[in-house]
Amino acid sequence: xxxxxxxGVFNDEATLVDAFEKIxxxxxxxxxxxxxxxxxxxxxxxxxxxxxxxxxxxxGLFAAVGILSFLTYAAVIDWPLHYGGKPFNAFPSFxxxxxxxxxxxxxxxxxxxxxxxxxxFPGKKAEIFHERATDDKFVIVLDPESLGADxxxxxxxxxxxxxVE
Amino acid sequence: MEExxxxxxxxxxxxxxxxGIGVLSFALGFVFDAERTWAxxxxxxxxxxxxxxxxxxxxxxxxxxxxxxxxxxxxxPEAMAAWxxxxxxxxxxxxxxxxxxxxxTHDEVVQHDHLLQFKSPxxxxxxxxxxxxVFIGLWIIxxxxxxxxxxxxxxxxGMDYFRKSEFYSKIFIFxxxxxxxxxxxxxxxSLEPHWYSxxxxxxxxxxxxxxxxxxxxxxxxxxxxxGYYKQMNGSHLHDFTRYIFMASIVWGYFxxxxxxxxxxxxxxxxxxxxxxxxxGTYKILFFANIILNWGIPFLVLMPRKSSRSKMIILPVVLLxxxxxxxxxxxxxxxxxxxxxxxxxxxxxxxxxxVGLFSWVVGTALTKASLVPKxxxxxxxxxxxxx
Numbered sequence: 001x002x003x004x005x006x007x008g009v010f011n012d013e014a015t016l017v018d019a020f021e022k023i024x025x026x027x028x029x030x031x032x033x034x035x036x037x038x039x040x041x042x043x044x045x046x047x048x049x050x051x052x053x054x055x056x057x058x059x060g061l062f063a064a065v066g067i068l069s070f071l072t073y074a075a076v077i078d079w080p081l082h083y084g085g086k087p088f089n090a091f092p093s094f095x096x097x098x099x100x101x102x103x104x105x106x107x108x109x110x111x112x113x114x115x116x117x118x119x120x121f122p123g124k125k126a127e128i129f130h131e132r133a134t135d136d137k138f139v140i141v142l143d144p145e146s147l148g149a150d151x152x153x154x155x156x157x158x159x160x161x162x163x164v165e
Numbered sequence: 166m167e168e169x170x171x172x173x174x175x176x177x178x179x180x181x182x183x184x185g186i187g188v189l190s191f192a193l194g195f196v197f198d199a200e201r202t203w204a205x206x207x208x209x210x211x212x213x214x215x216x217x218x219x220x221x222x223x224x225x226x227x228x229x230x231x232x233x234x235x236x237x238x239x240x241x242p243e244a245m246a247a248w249x250x251x252x253x254x255x256x257x258x259x260x261x262x263x264x265x266x267x268x269x270t271h272d273e274v275v276q277h278d279h280l281l282q283f284k285s286p287x288x289x290x291x292x293x294x295x296x297x298x299v300f301i302g303l304w305i306i307x308x309x310x311x312x313x314x315x316x317x318x319x320x321x322x323g324m325d326y327f328r329k330s331e332f333y334s335k336i337f338i339f340x341x342x343x344x345x346x347x348x349x350x351x352x353x354x355s356l357e358p359h360w361y362s363x364x365x366x367x368x369x370x371x372x373x374x375x376x377x378x379x380x381x382x383x384x385x386x387x388x389x390x391x392g393y394y395k396q397m398n399g400s401h402l403h404d405f406t407r408y409i410f411m412a413s414i415v416w417g418y419f420x421x422x423x424x425x426x427x428x429x430x431x432x433x434x435x436x437x438x439x440x441x442x443x444x445g446t447y448k449i450l451f452f453a454n455i456i457l458n459w460g461i462p463f464l465v466l467m468p469r470k471s472s473r474s475k476m477i478i479l480p481v482v483l484l485x486x487x488x489x490x491x492x493x494x495x496x497x498x499x500x501x502x503x504x505x506x507x508x509x510x511x512x513x514x515x516x517x518x519v520g521l522f523s524w525v526v527g528t529a530l531t532k533a534s535l536v537p538k539x540x541x542x543x544x545x546x547x548x549x550x551x
Contacts, residue, residue: 053469092429095421
């Protein structure tokens with residue numbers, strides 16, 4: 001990591017949220033907040049709304065339609081075969097395959113979408129801001145450039161309950 | 166936190182009128198078309214007892230999972246369980262209509278039918294009513310017990326009542342799982358005693374949970390429109406719709422699995438049930454069931470916004486109310502009335518039951534504080550937020 005960041009490290013949720021609100025009140029947006037579990041105020045405060053659920057819905061829709069039409073094409077139009085006296089268009093039996101394959105395609109496509117958006121790929125070196133950010137600590141990451149003249153005040157806020165690194 | 170429901174005079178008047186319509190419809194029905202009336206009687210009895218069982222199950226699940234969010238609303242499932250004594254009376258009165266409804270009660274039919282002879286140790290009238298009494302008796306005892314603990318908790322507080330309720334709930338869900346499965350088989354599957362389906366019990370059970378949770382949501386929403394439940398927010402509604410959403414997916418899955426395996430296996434004893442139901446109105450109902458009970462809830466309640474909006478939940482719940490009716494109609498009518506007759510008799514009797522059910526649940530709601538006092542999770546429920 002070439003860039004320098006200011007980290008605020010806290011021990012519990014209440015103090016983190018408190019400091020977060022105060023920093024935001026100064027008009028500064030933290031680069032990132034690491035918490036051991038999702039905290040509603042932080043999710044809302046960071047102003048990041050995920051659109052991945054919508055993406056997943058459309059992947060599912062297209063996958064379901066695509067798989068059903070492929071099965072119909074294969075079993076009815078292109079190569080009709082008799083199986084156990086069933087009609088060529090054995091629609092109910094297609095549904096099981098469609099459900100399972102749709103779930104698989106949603107999972108994989110959403111995973112790829114997420115990885116692409118979050119710029120994660122296999123073998124990437126992890127960006128670790130703080131050793132215990134993925135453990136039990138609550139960490140706020142701040143960009144010192146965005147602080148400007150407020151940097152002293154922000155450090156005060158953090159020092160109230162946490163520590164600055 | 167003291168909050169008591171007061172039933173308005175208008176509400177009582179409407180329920181009395183509805184009960185009157187129901188009584189009148191039954192009286193006229195028995196005079197003109199007794200067989201069809203008994204089918205109506207069975208349908209409505211089963212419809213409303215499945216709601217009560219589903220609600221009792223819902224309440225027990227909340228104790229077992231130690232759910233925080235639902236503590237505010239636990240009086241609603243408790244009130245719905247007050248239907249059990251009425252259901253017991255109605256099901257016992259079915260004694261007089263057994264010959265009109267069930268084929269296996271006719272001795273001369275059983276004598277010439279090897280399969281029915283084989284089944285007769287289980288399917289005979291005395292044992293049938295012993296089961297009815299034992300099952301509904303168990304439901305009454307267990308739901309009364311939980312209700313009593315819940316009311317005592319209001320007075321004394323402390324964790325003891327919650328722990329006891331949780332323990333009895335664990336017993337209760339086993340009782341429900343076992344007895345309601347057999348109950349569904351007795352009441353509905355034995356209408357066509359030659360037919361087998363192992364999934365039938367599971368399907369009727371989950372249908373009960375699905376429609377009970379939608380009725381619980383309906384009652385809560387109606388109460389909040391009257392000014393009760395001021396602490397309710399979008400997160401509570403979202404949790405109610407999650408129950409509806411989950412149960413409707415499971416119902417859709419069971420319904421499809423039952424049909425698909427029977428269709429694919431193509432064994433005459435099993436397919437005969439669907440062959441009767443694959444023509445005319447019943448074929449329409451077959452698809453209507455899937456759309457009402459699975460398709461609409463699944464698609465409409467999926468987005469986060471719509472599952473938090475009363476304006477969207479209400480129509481879905483109303484469609485689910487129709488959905489349970491069409492499902493039972495689809496099961497009962499081909500076996501008893503044969504022709505798909507639907508008219509004032511069906512509407513009148515259903516309205517009568519709606520009136521009585523609303524009266525029973527409404528009265529039960531007035532008997533205790535609507536918001537429980539001293540429930541260990543009450544504060545968590547009030548601040549529920551996600």
